[in-house]
Amino acid sequence: MTIRTNTGPAYRLQLVFDAGPTMSMWRPLLRRLRQSLDHDGPFEGATVSVLTADGTVRGRQVEDDRLVTLVLSDCSGPQWYPGPAGERWYETLRSWARVRPVAVVQPLPERMWRRTALPGTPGRVHAPAAGSANSGLTFTAYDGTPHAGADSIPVPVLEPSSVWLENWFTLLGTGGTEVPATVAFIPQALPAEETTSPARLTAEELVLRFRATASPEAFRLAGHLAAGVPHLPVMQQVHRSVETTPCPSHLAEVILSGLLRAVPGPPGTYSFREGVASVLLRTVPRSSLSRTVALLRRAEPSARRPLVAAEASRRLR
Structure with missing residues (x-):
């Protein structure tokens, strides 16, 4: 710049x-x-x-x-x-x-x-x-x-x-x-704000809400991210495989969507809310899911830990 x-x-x-x-x-x-x-x-x-x-x-x-x-x-x-x-x-x-x-x-x-x-x-x-x-x-x-x-x-x-x-x-x-x-x-004082907490919505409702506002690229990316452990380095690796020229805002849309919650660990450590990954995986064609899972499995030896979500493995059986 x-x-x-x-x-x-x-x-x-x-x-x-x-x-x-x-x-x-x-x-x-x-x-x-x-x-x-x-x-x-x-x-x-x-x-x-x-x-x-x-x-x-x-x-x-x-x-x-x-x-x-x-x-x-x-x-x-x-x-x-x-x-x-x-x-x-x-x-x-x-x-x-x-x-x-x-x-x-x-x-x-x-x-x-x-x-x-x-x-x-x-x-x-x-x-x-x-x-x-x-x-x-x-x-x-x-x-x-x-x-x-x-x-x-x-x-x-x-x-x-x-x-x-x-x-x-x-x-x-x-x-x-x-x-x-x-x-x-x-403002001089913050107003009380009433919002619908993601924790109060079902997995299907969360995904539908996200689909209604997300860019097509972000929604597609979310499905592929559900195949792996949603930690930032893993998500960025999946993002690079899904988009030829990864746009950071697409990943940001997923992170800010309410589909994820921050969990203890290094910065950028998340988990999908209950049931959300399963719903998202249903939006990914089997052949595309297979490629993403293969990518993650190739990365597991260097990461020294499992990177593939159990639900993604079950869908490919």
């Missing part, structure tokens, strides 16, 4: 990586983003902090009136929703946005943002001066939708691409500037 920046004041960057249960697959993006920003961004230096699932931020906290913060997150972990973790994290996020520029870099494609805690609204955002804190920004939605209220603070939500980042850098570096942006608002 090559980023063009306008001349303007240099800043110090605080890059915050969300280490929540669905973010393991985006660690390579963190490395690429930091390299690009170190090389091309308007920054004199950068530090990396970690946002944990309990809503705390770990890492060296830098106090500098030139500090700006970028949060790399899929906005899908527990700290983004109502509850103790959410209250802790949003209090921190609000405190930053009152005094400095803050933006969220969302690795998911824009079409998926509506399923997250920060869907955002497209429009134009105006900064009264270079380096304005978020509390000083004004936002006008393209569709005229009023924003969340006088006490809410706007936060730009960016795709990790040159065009989106360059617009944000323009906002940082030039006073009186207005740029296109997608913006979410941080």
